[in-house]
Amino acid sequence: MRWACLLFPELALDAVLRRHPSPDAPLALVTGPAHRRVLYAVNTSAAALGLRSGMSVTAAQAVTTTCMLTEYDEEATARCRRLLAAWAYRFSSLVSTDLADAIVLEVAQSLMLFGPWPRFEAKLREELTDLGFRHRIVVAPNAHAARTLANLHDGLGVDDHAMERALGQVHVESSGLDVDVATTFARMGLRRLRQVFALPRDTIARRFPRTVLAHLDALRGADNTPLTCYQPPDWFDEKIDFDHEVELSTALLFPLRRLTSDLGVYLSGRDGGVERFVLRFEHEFVPATQIVVGLLAPERNPNTLFDLARGRLEQAPIAAPVRGMRLIARELPAFVPASRDLFDMRAQQAMPWEQLRERLRARLGDDAVHGVSMQLDHRPELAWSDTAPEKTTAAALADLRPAWLLERAIPWRGPAPLILAGPERIESGWWDSGDVRRDYYIVESAAGQRVWVYSPPNEVGPFMIHGWFA
């Protein structure tokens, strides 16, 4: 077993910044009860202005007024952790969020697929940077040791032997022990874990709570209690709250892109696609607006999902300024990648038909793209339908039929036409009260058009135009 610990030292801050259009502007998270508001975390540019976490808000406002203050949202941070777990699940089946501020995943099994560790690590780092999370990565033979070493190191990889030595160097304050226990050790003159490990077990057991010995055992890999493994949920539900009311739909696009790319990450983690998702826009006083995005086939490409969602968003009326945006996807069928021909002649940058079809539907409406098929009926208006044809084609008709059919027949105007063929009697539909009795003729107009007309049975005229032979 070999565990990688991905430590997110600034998770709460990153959870806000990654959705922020200008992440470099000074920003601080605020927490605490109303009478004692303190800064929870500050970003780099806020720190440059002299703000520190733990500072009271009044003090911070005395230092600078340009810093934006945002409420620390514990729930949003927890959601980010779940998203990261879902992302990590792509790389390993053993992913755990048990350890504080971090995600650990078992990587020994994954190395076969993702290549030697340096390449795998580079991939993890690249994707985490794309997702917008600062991180530290450490690999060790057990998860707890990896977590503790991540407090001090970044990019460290140790085997059993090196782990003992590396752990021995760790100061007790940063070893993951409780603060008062660490202080006690320090006062006993035990500054590094090496010295703590050298103590006889029974003295530790006598003087300290049981958890201390358990933690020390876990660090050395002697504790075999398994971690709770992450199981991806069967739905996706993400939410972004805005600090202020958003009035322009263009301002919604940036958060929308984050949501759809998170959805894409989540979907590829569970190797699924999405067939239908709902965008909910929450308002201050009026009920939430819902936009349903339906697809004909499961999809998971983040860009496609964003394009489609944007197409729907641009069309949809939104009742009021938006306070929050939520993306819910419950139907997550298995994703079957479209099979492509290796020797396909089409251009390289070609867009697959499925994507084009969804783009057209997004702008023109759900029923804008349809196929045509034949139906077994003699009545011309019922002999076609706008559904996609079945595999089996109906038997070919022997009679000539026009290429264009008029939705509704219109009366013939002008001089009497030249009859080229006919009459052809069509008499059908008495069983479903759509009774039709007509004599059809093929005629030529003065302008040279070939027209399909009908007249009442046994009468030549007046004619009704029903189609064009084009």
Added chain:
Amino acid sequence: MSAALSLDQMLAERRVWRGQPTHAPAPRGLSTGLAALDAALPHSGWPPAALTEVLIPADGVGELSILWPSLAQITRDGGRVVVVAPPYIPYAPSWHLAGITLPGLHVVRAQGRDALWAAEQCLRSGACAAVLCWPAHADDRALRRLQVAAETGQALGFAFRSIKTLSNPSPAALRIAIETRPRQLRVVKCRGAMPPKHAIALSSFSY
């Protein structure tokens, strides 16, 4: 010397007009199915990856029947034909009778500017082998967009327009006008060759 172009290359790309018909091997286009028309066109068929304009005096004068052999060929080969905002219902039995494989035929409902947008998207995507559209009020710029989209997506674009627009300039690679009395078509413009002076007869009753 990247700026220098070889003469052969320029001739092959048909950027030099030589004054008389040449027999330089042009990339063969998809046959129109009309032998006389094929013979008149430089690619021996529809200009590949380009827009073709079909000018008609009215609906129902055989404008689709000149496309049917090639559309049937495309759908038989597994290509996709998209009909964007047709003026009437494409009547399935008749299209089937013409040899078109119906699963390869798709219709897009759209109106006005959306129809132009949809046609451009379809042409540009590279997912469609042929796109039929009816840009009634399209100006020169809109047609040029369609032409560029057809080049990008390597698709055959067919734009049906009124014969009244004959005198307007058009960026289409090929312009064909259909006449009814007698039933014939004229090549008004074809890029890469002189349009033939004589009209090409259409079969007297070809649906």
